[in-house]
Amino acid sequence: MPPIDKRSLSERDICTKFITPAVRKAGWDEMTQIREEVGFTKGRIIVRGKLVTRGKDKRADYILYFKPNIPIALIEAKDNNHAVGDGMQQALEYAETLQIPFVFASNGDGFVFHDRTGVTAPKESNLVLDAFPSPAELWAKYRQWKGLKPKTERVVLQDYYDDGGGKSPRYYQVNAVNAAEIPDLLHYLDPLFSGITIQFYYPYHQRDELFLDFAHRSSLLDEIIRLKRSGVKILNSESALQALKNNSWTCRDWLIDNADPDGTLHHGCYLKGRTDIDCARCGFSPHTEISLAFGGSLPAIRAGLRIFF
Numbered sequence: 001m002p003p004i005d006k007r008s009l010s011e012r013d014i015c016t017k018f019i020t021p022a023v024r025k026a027g028w029d030e031m032t033q034i035r036e037e038v039g040f041t042k043g044r045i046i047v048r049g050k051l052v053t054r055g056k057d058k059r060a061d062y063i064l065y066f067k068p069n070i071p072i073a074l075i076e077a078k079d080n081n082h083a084v085g086d087g088m089q090q091a092l093e094y095a096e097t098l099q100i101p102f103v104f105a106s107n108g109d110g111f112v113f114h115d116r117t118g119v120t121a122p123k124e125s126n127l128v129l130d131a132f133p134s135p136a137e138l139w140a141k142y143r144q145w146k147g148l149k150p151k152t153e154r155v156v157l158q159d160y161y162d163d164g165g166g167k168s169p170r171y172y173q174v175n176a177v178n179a180a181e182i183p184d185l186l187h188y189l190d191p192l193f194s195g196i197t198i199q200f201y202y203p204y205h206q207r208d209e210l211f212l213d214f215a216h217r218s219s220l221l222d223e224i225i226r227l228k229r230s231g232v233k234i235l236n237s238e239s240a241l242q243a244l245k246n247n248s249w250t251c252r253d254w255l256i257d258n259a260d261p262d263g264t265l266h267h268g269c270y271l272k273g274r275t276d277i278d279c280a281r282c283g284f285s286p287h288t289e290i291s292l293a294f295g296g297s298l299p300a301i302r303a304g305l306r307i308f309f
């Protein structure tokens with residue numbers, strides 16, 4: 001068979017025949033770590049007179065995940081009529097939007113690697129096709145950039161709680177064993193998000209291992225309040241954090257509606273009627289906040305406004 005004429009191949013062919021194999025060879029798992037053609041915005045809304053349309057979706061050619069929900073690298077591909085780094089400008093814009101630290105461009109001949117963290121010197125370099133970095137190499141740079149201590153790294157890397165609803169949860173589940181790591185975790189999360197809410201145990205049946213006893217809950221809450229006062233973007237009101245120490249709040253669950261993943265609406269506490277519930281141990285902060293707000297607590301009202309509006 002005559003040698004393949006790379007320049008006649010489409011961008012998709014370049015991905016399938018050159019880029020994906022190079023990434024796989026570097027140790028990335030195709031099923032769990034590599035996602036292709038990832039749409040990440042519905043496009044901006046364009047208004048022309050009375051006509052409202054949406055702009056084009058944006059689509060990253062590849063996003064690589066160190067763990068589910070930890071996107072760490074983005075690759076933009078071009079066909080082989082382009083230079084190897086021609087996709088870099090677009091890749092950097094996407095990476096900025098998605099807050100992804102490591103960025104690659106490729107035309108199937110090799111890669112241009114741009115390290116947005118600044119850990120790698122020089123910041124931008126050319127790699128041959130066989131030299132794509134492994135997950136461990138990129139994670140080591142990420143860890144160095146974030147200054148992650150081993151115990152915080154363990155929490156960051158632990159699996160997210162997944163309720164089976166098919167959506168990516170954006171919260172960390174931390175149990176009594178590693179509750180002491182929460183202050184470090186809050187410092188880690190603070191620059192990444194515009195705000196953080198804390199909640200304690202929601203008394204699901206048979207999830208007792210997640211309950212943090214009141215003595216530990218109280219001292220942890222003291223530390224969380226201290227961090228809030230020092231400027232860490234914790235959105236819970238101080239009143240709610242104080243009330244959660246010993247559950248001195250009266251639940252008014254009828255103020256809340258909630259929805260199942262299939263869209264079925266429920267009125268009141270989600271757990272009622274589903275399981276035996278032990279309200280005395282409940283640490284579900286949205287109910288704490290709204291119950292306090294109903295009782296006239298100004299900090300709780302302000303927290304609700306800040307979180308939801």
Ligand code: SF4
Pocket residue numbers: 203251252253269270271272277278279280282283284287
């Ligand atoms: S009724 Fe209120 S206190 Fe009881 S479990 Fe539900 S949210 Fe928690």
